[in-house]
Amino acid sequence: MTTSATTYRLDPAQVRAEFLRLLPISLFVVAFGAAFGLAAVQKGIVPLEATLMSVLVFAGASQFAVLELWGEQVALLPLIAITFAINSRHLLMGASLYPMLRQMPIAQRYGILLVLTDANWAVAAQDYQNGRRNLEVILGGGFVLWVAWLIGTLLGVYFGGLLQEPKSLGLDMVLGCFLLAMALGGRKNSRVIVAWTVAGAAAMAAYWWLPPHTHVVVGALAGGAVGFFWLERQSDEH
């Protein structure tokens, strides 16, 4: 382990470049954050608490889901189970970056993972598929997304009325379209197409028949199993 420990060095200029690269998409994250802030204050959460949640948790889907549990009391086990289930995709995302992360000092490795989220991970994963090592986007891109989520939440708790219907503007589809663009920007061959078909079918089966929020992990592991059994030949590499 010590031999390959520090061959990955974050390039500060590249971190700044990745901050700017995700700046356009983070403008949409501001709108999502505003929708969360508005929904939170409507549930009776005070602005400071809603903002603190966005700062410390920084995981939108689970924050919205917890609002569904909100009342005079919040049940502890469902709180933990839902937060874990919705965010369990981070486990797979982080694992997929491990071949790069292992070449980095441990403090940096776990430090940049503090801002790991769907959008910056999708860029890093796509770049990796295309033969580029890019952990700078986890840090630089993650930071701009985190700031956007914070600004959005603040706008939502104080000026929420401005964004009553984000759906009519198509804003609920930003992340979906972004992730699809990233998926289609990667390498495609018959092995990948088979894996995607298996992943999609398993995700739908889990969506219909397994407990809520398990479909991402089930689908991803099923797709990964295709890769486990069907190795890429060297000649397919590029």
Added chain:
Amino acid sequence: MSIETTHLGVLLIIVIMAAVTLVTRWGGPFLMSYVTINPRVESFINTMASSVLIAILTPMAFTGDLGARLALATTAILMLALRKPLPAIAGGILAAAGARYVFQ
């Protein structure tokens, strides 16, 4: 067991959520540090990576409204045609907004 949503209770809820989410952010690489990476494991990881995206997107496409489906279809077509993410994403969002304006 339940937590009262007083100020202290909400703080506790936030701390619990943050801790659980942190476990998911740190857990993957932590567990992987006990796995020997051979070509088969690497192939699993790489295939799983893009499968995560498909597993997120498929239910969106199946269960979404017309706007959601048109958004994803538009993004896919533009991305395959232009190979540039930003116009593809912008086209998808416009398609969702347009479909909802016309049909709702």
